[in-house]
Amino acid sequence: MNNTKTIKELADELGVTKDKVKYQLRKLPSELTTKKDGIIYIKKSGVKIILDNLKGKIPINKYSFLTTDYPPNQLNILQDELDRKNKQIESLQKLLDQQQNLQLQTQKMLEEKTLLLTQKQNKKWWMFWDNEN
Numbered sequence: 041m042n043n044t045k046t047i048k049e050l051a052d053e054l055g056v057t058k059d060k061v062k063y064q065l066r067k068l069p070s071e072l073t074t075k076k077d078g079i080i081y082i083k084k085s086g087v088k089i090i091l092d093n094l095k096g097k098i099p100i101n102k103y104s105f106l107t108t109d110y111p112p113n114q115l116n117i118l119q120d121e122l123d124r125k126n127k128q129i130e131s132l133q134k135l136l137d138q139q140q141n142l143q144l145q146t147q148k149m150l151e152e153k154t155l156l157l158t159q160k161q162n163k164k165w166w167m168f169w170d171n172e173n
Contacts, residue, residue: 044074044081054094064090 047065051058065073065082072086082090 043084045087046079046081050082050087050090054091056094060094061090064093067093 045053047058047061051061054061065080065086068082068086068089072083072089074081074083
């Protein structure tokens with residue numbers, strides 16, 4: 041296991057405690073470590089990340105080892121697609137807002153019609169010719 045180091049080897053090399061290395065190790069994705077016979081081995085890329093982090097070069101997280109393998113034109117294509125999707129979402133939100141406003145207006149009109157009908161039904165036959173009511 042040439043390209044790997046144990047926690048103790050790395051701690052001794054860096055002059056830090058094993059606990060410090062273990063703490064940094066917990067932040068790494070599991071793909072950067074292997075375990076054999078109960079011993080954890082840190083791959084070369086994991087060692088570099090821990091080393092850089094302990095020196096304060098980069099903040100460490102589970103995805104800091106990933107690189108973007110997309111060609112620049114593909115990134116532009118993806119950005120354009122994202123922009124189109126955002127415009128579609130804005131358009132749908134406007135349509136939804138309009139539909140909700142129309143629904144509210146319809147409901148108000150229905151309530152007014154119901155009220156008028158109720159009032160008409162409550163009038164007696166002789167009240168239709170009475171101008172006072």
